[in-house]
Amino acid sequence: MQISKKVEKMQPSGIRAFFDLVLGMEDVISLGVGEPDFVTPWPIREAGIYSLEEGFTSYTSNKGLYKLRLAISRHLKERYGLDYCPEEEILITVGVSEGLDLCLRAIVNPQDKILVPQPSYVSYGPVSELAGATPVYIDTQKDGFKLTPKNLEKNIDKNTKALILNYPANPSGVSYTKKELEELKKVILQHKILCISDEVYAELTYDFEHICFSSLSGAKNNTVYLNGFSKSYAMTGWRVGFACGPQEIIAAMTKIHQYTIMCVPITSQMAAAEALHSGKKSVEEMKREYKRRREFVLQELKVLGLECIRPDGAFYVFPRVSKTGMNGAEFAQRLLKREKVAVVPGSAFGGQFSDYIRISYASGYAELKEAFFRMGRFLKKI
Amino acid sequence: MDEILEILEKDARITPEEIARMLKKKPSEVKSAIKKYEKEGLIVKYKAVVNKELRKDSDLSVRALIEVNITPQKDVGFDKIAERIYSFPEVNSCYLISGTYDLLVIVEGKNIHAVSNFVAEKLACLENVRGTVTHILLKKYKEDGVVLKHKQEHKRIAISY
Numbered sequence: 001m002q003i004s005k006k007v008e009k010m011q012p013s014g015i016r017a018f019f020d021l022v023l024g025m026e027d028v029i030s031l032g033v034g035e036p037d038f039v040t041p042w043p044i045r046e047a048g049i050y051s052l053e054e055g056f057t058s059y060t061s062n063k064g065l066y067k068l069r070l071a072i073s074r075h076l077k078e079r080y081g082l083d084y085c086p087e088e089e090i091l092i093t094v095g096v097s098e099g100l101d102l103c104l105r106a107i108v109n110p111q112d113k114i115l116v117p118q119p120s121y122v123s124y125g126p127v128s129e130l131a132g133a134t135p136v137y138i139d140t141q142k143d144g145f146k147l148t149p150k151n152l153e154k155n156i157d158k159n160t161k162a163l164i165l166n167y168p169a170n171p172s173g174v175s176y177t178k179k180e181l182e183e184l185k186k187v188i189l190q191h192k193i194l195c196i197s198d199e200v201y202a203e204l205t206y207d208f209e210h211i212c213f214s215s216l217s218g219a220k221n222n223t224v225y226l227n228g229f230s231k232s233y234a235m236t237g238w239r240v241g242f243a244c245g246p247q248e249i250i251a252a253m254t255k256i257h258q259y260t261i262m263c264v265p266i267t268s269q270m271a272a273a274e275a276l277h278s279g280k281k282s283v284e285e286m287k288r289e290y291k292r293r294r295e296f297v298l299q300e301l302k303v304l305g306l307e308c309i310r311p312d313g314a315f316y317v318f319p320r321v322s323k324t325g326m327n328g329a330e331f332a333q334r335l336l337k338r339e340k341v342a343v344v345p346g347s348a349f350g351g352q353f354s355d356y357i358r359i360s361y362a363s364g365y366a367e368l369k370e371a372f373f374r375m376g377r378f379l380k381k382i
Numbered sequence: 383m384d385e386i387l388e389i390l391e392k393d394a395r396i397t398p399e400e401i402a403r404m405l406k407k408k409p410s411e412v413k414s415a416i417k418k419y420e421k422e423g424l425i426v427k428y429k430a431v432v433n434k435e436l437r438k439d440s441d442l443s444v445r446a447l448i449e450v451n452i453t454p455q456k457d458v459g460f461d462k463i464a465e466r467i468y469s470f471p472e473v474n475s476c477y478l479i480s481g482t483y484d485l486l487v488i489v490e491g492k493n494i495h496a497v498s499n500f501v502a503e504k505l506a507c508l509e510n511v512r513g514t515v516t517h518i519l520l521k522k523y524k525e526d527g528v529v530l531k532h533k534q535e536h537k538r539i540a541i542s543y
Binding site: 019022023028030032033034035037039121122123170288292293295296299300342344348365369 | 385388389393396400403404405406536538539540541542543
């Protein structure tokens with residue numbers, strides 16, 4: 001069977017072979033995991049179980065349970081002073097992944113370009129291509145992995161449709177202060193492009209208050225705000241996210257969503273509603289724990305002599321390893337073989353990041369300690 | 383709550399140096415804070431949480447929860463008589479509580495006879511003890527925030543973005 005040319009053209013992740021190697025090995029300490037090591041807090045799990053007991057097993061409206069949209073709307077009002085109307089401006093999606101896909105498909109026309117600052121989460125480029133757009137990768141290496149207004153402006157042309165901004169970022173952990181966001185906003189508004197703001201790690205911002213992009217004055221009409229429950233409430237497997245944006249974009253996204261997904265599983269939506277209702281305390285506890293791990297990991301990296309930009313949030317660090325004489329892929333492969341510790345080669349997040357590795361600190365303290373002990377032993381022997 | 387306490391309550395074996403790294407403090411600062419807590423009695427002691435149900439050789443295999451009704455004494459209230467009770471080595475825990483009785487006493491014994499002997503010969507005949515009701519503990523599910531069941535661990539996939 002002839003496979004779609006568009007799909008055939010998509011490059012499978014260059015480090016697939018490395019992943020297979022990791023998955024085939026036993027007793028690996030993995031610092032390659034992009035999800036929390038916590039289990040979903042019990043009250044949230046209990047709400048899911050209860051909804052099943054009560055017989056909530058049907059479809060919901062395409063946009064998602066009204067009570068969940070309402071809870072999200074209230075949460076955003078309280079947290080950021082945002083006004084998103086639960087009827088018209090909020091859509092419940094299968095994680096942020098679906099939200100991003102829908103948004104791109106809803107806005108892209110042939111010739112459109114989507115700006116993707118890199119290093120970036122792996123899906124931004126391929127999903128843009130699938131939607132028919134041309135991704136334009138912006139290298140942020142020299143600016144400490146942050147997109148600057150200048151760098152943004154330089155990459156905008158008449159075909160630029162949108163920017164995908166992710167903060168706190170995977171894999172670098174960097175985030176933006178209000179001042180920095182304001183400057184980016186100016187460029188975005190001036191050139192009338194859309195900001196697709198993936199803020200899934202928002203709750204895991206450690207040193208300053210996270211600012212929602214659409215809460216910046218005048219930015220709301222040019223922003224599609226994506227978020228979800230996966231990282232903040234340790235709910236990755238439930239697959240619930242949400243998209244908030246201008247009515248016409250949400251309506252267009254809903255059109256696609258209703259034909260392709262219909263609705264997010266009701267059990268997950270019920271659990272998500274409970275997360276907003278009672279989960280705040282757990283979020284705070286998890287955040288404190290991640291913050292401690294961040295300090296620990298940064299100190300360990302310093303001891304190992306690996307340079308690294310201090311992350312503001314999420315649960316990743318993105319150190320450069322070229323000093324060891326290895327590139328990221330070699331480092332990862334040899335570390336795995338010799339010491340059974342898995343990290344992700346930086347090239348997964350953009351070709352020019354082959355000198356980096358991503359380390360996730362979403363692992364228990366004992367595991368982190370052992371992993372860094374082994375990494376130290378590994379580096380001494382080379 | 384102080385984060386040092388939060389960390390130690392979860393795992394008392396984490397060293398002051400490690401805590402210092404987590405909190406971006408000096409080891410000496412952490413050490414002196416811990417010393418202060420110990421001195422103040424905020425940190426009482428460090429111990430392992432043992433699931434005694436799995437200890438085949440345990441000679442303390444029976445636990446009983448005893449409701450004790452007492453007559454409070456002038457000036458010292460319940461404290462004096464509570465002290466007389468909790469000083470027995472058989473007593474594992476002792477709480478003053480509200481409700482239909484006064485003290486909840488948790489007693490450990492080799493077997494049911496040991497426990498009943500303690501109740502009959504020591505506890506019940508204390509002056510000021512008006513009555514006792516003994517409940518034998520059948521199974522422990524969770525203790526001090528720790529679930530004792532050994533659960534099958536769910537593993538995350540080793541690599542994900």
